[in-house]
Amino acid sequence: MKRLNVTSFLLYLYFPIFDRHIFKSLKIFYMKGNTLNRRKFFALLGTGSIALTLKSFSKSVFEQSTNLPQTQQQSKPATNIADAAKVPRNESSMPGKFPGKVVHIRNSKAVVNDEPIESEAYKMIKKAMLELTQQKNLNKAWRTFVNKDERIGLKVNPVAGKTLATSHAVVKSVIKQLTDSGIDRKYITIWDRREMELTDAGFTAENYPGIRIMGTEQQDANGSFVDKDGKLYGERNIDRDWFYFAEVEGSYDAETMPYMINGGKYSYYSKIVTRELDKIINIPILKNAGGSITNAMKNLAFGSISNTGRLHAKLWNDTCAEVCAFAPIRDKVVLNICDGLKGCFNGGPGANPQFFCNYNSILVASDPVALDRIAYDIVAEKRIAEGLQKSPAPQVLTFLTMSTALGLGISDREKINLKIVDLG
Numbered sequence: 001m002k003r004l005n006v007t008s009f010l011l012y013l014y015f016p017i018f019d020r021h022i023f024k025s026l027k028i029f030y031m032k033g034n035t036l037n038r039r040k041f042f043a044l045l046g047t048g049s050i051a052l053t054l055k056s057f058s059k060s061v062f063e064q065s066t067n068l069p070q071t072q073q074q075s076k077p078a079t080n081i082a083d084a085a086k087v088p089r090n091e092s093s094m095p096g097k098f099p100g101k102v103v104h105i106r107n108s109k110a111v112v113n114d115e116p117i118e119s120e121a122y123k124m125i126k127k128a129m130l131e132l133t134q135q136k137n138l139n140k141a142w143r144t145f146v147n148k149d150e151r152i153g154l155k156v157n158p159v160a161g162k163t164l165a166t167s168h169a170v171v172k173s174v175i176k177q178l179t180d181s182g183i184d185r186k187y188i189t190i191w192d193r194r195e196m197e198l199t200d201a202g203f204t205a206e207n208y209p210g211i212r213i214m215g216t217e218q219q220d221a222n223g224s225f226v227d228k229d230g231k232l233y234g235e236r237n238i239d240r241d242w243f244y245f246a247e248v249e250g251s252y253d254a255e256t257m258p259y260m261i262n263g264g265k266y267s268y269y270s271k272i273v274t275r276e277l278d279k280i281i282n283i284p285i286l287k288n289a290g291g292s293i294t295n296a297m298k299n300l301a302f303g304s305i306s307n308t309g310r311l312h313a314k315l316w317n318d319t320c321a322e323v324c325a326f327a328p329i330r331d332k333v334v335l336n337i338c339d340g341l342k343g344c345f346n347g348g349p350g351a352n353p354q355f356f357c358n359y360n361s362i363l364v365a366s367d368p369v370a371l372d373r374i375a376y377d378i379v380a381e382k383r384i385a386e387g388l389q390k391s392p393a394p395q396v397l398t399f400l401t402m403s404t405a406l407g408l409g410i411s412d413r414e415k416i417n418l419k420i421v422d423l424g
Contacts, residue, residue, distance in 0.1 A: 079246045094324065094367070098133075099409065104361060104363050105128045111341050116167040121362070152277065153190075155191060157285050157299050159192075159349060163351050166285045170339040190211055190212070191215065193217060194218075195217065196217075243268050246311060248315070266307065268305060269304055280334065282335070282336040283338075284298075286340035287349045288347075294348060297368055301320045304323060336365050336368045338364070338375055340363055340375070342356060346388055369404060373413055380392040
């Protein structure tokens with residue numbers, strides 16, 4: 001495959017089967033419009049949601065894609081998903097201790113002047129933990145999932161920048177409740193795919209003293225992605241013993257490679273998940289991705305592996321489900337806390353302020369699939385209210401039905417036990 005520059009790579013990746021005049025028009029549009037700058041492009045590329053983002057910019061083009069011959073739409077590369085079942089499950093494996101149970105806490109006081117309020121977030125998470133576990137003591141509720149001396153990772157989502165990242169109100173509340181339950185700060189790690197995005201969103205040692213901050217992809221103080229020997233810093237942070245194989249090639253130019261780490265047909269898991277952590281608490285932020293959502297499953301899948309650019313066009317749903325079926329994710333993610341204080345209902349997963357909203361919600365579940373199904377309903381309700389769609393369309397949640405088939409959780413809305421609590 002020919003190596004492509006950034007703009008061509010973006011358009012080739014998502015429109016490889018469109019005729020040439022459509023491709024050329026789109027290329028000119030993005031080269032002139034500055035709608036998607038380089039930094040934002042790479043951030044969204046890593047999340048696996050850029051195809052859905054582009055849908056909101058160029059609906060008519062995507063409508064043409066849905067009229068393609070069915071054989072083209074259904075053609076999918078083979079993956080190594082069968083390997084996931086070779087590692088036996090354990091008592092912590094998805095969907096965790098409470099399959100199909102989701103707690104939704106609503107609080108009209110959670111956001112004031114567009115700022116999430118930490119004290120309110122704390123109360124919401126506390127109530128959710130007690131409801132989920134049916135414990136009367138908050139410390140015991142947390143110890144249902146984690147224990148002293150376990151290395152605990154908080155998987156946040158900073159990809160859209162500080163205006164639409166997992167909020168500090170939620171993360172600091174989680175840390176306070178963990179430490180109050182007996183977990184030493186030195187055993188807590190805030191992590192994501194890109195360390196520089198964590199820094200930009202305020203996840204720094206200064207704001208979180210005693211907490212380790214880690215990203216798979218890194219830059220040094222001079223802004224370089226490579227060390228003195230010319231090797232990407234990210235290469236030392238991927239575990240080549242753990243991988244997601246797909247029969248599709250990733251080939252990138254020099255500007256793109258630092259955000260992918262490697263090309264080829266293998267996406268390697270980060271050592272953060274394979275070696276550095278014992279338990280993971282997933283803390284996504286509630287956002288749309290086209291008519292679907294980007295939340296718990298995608299936050300884990302595309303945040304944990306390298307070489308994701310190749311997976312968008314035909315394997316977005318597969319990747320969201322299948323990457324989470326391998327042991328480093330499946331057996332370590334014990335709790336999911338969806339930050340729905342603020343979010344977006346359109347233009348996601350990037351930060352488009354005109355589509356920001358206050359959902360004033362926290363969702364908590366051990367089952368990430370059930371949580372995503374309920375999260376979809378919240379976003380769909382807002383999109384309907386804003387006139388973006390006429391009715392819910394859960395058929396877009398292919399990744400959730402695939403996840404259920406892999407034993408990762410419950411996607412059937414009728415089988416989910418939803419508890420809604422209003423705090424005011």
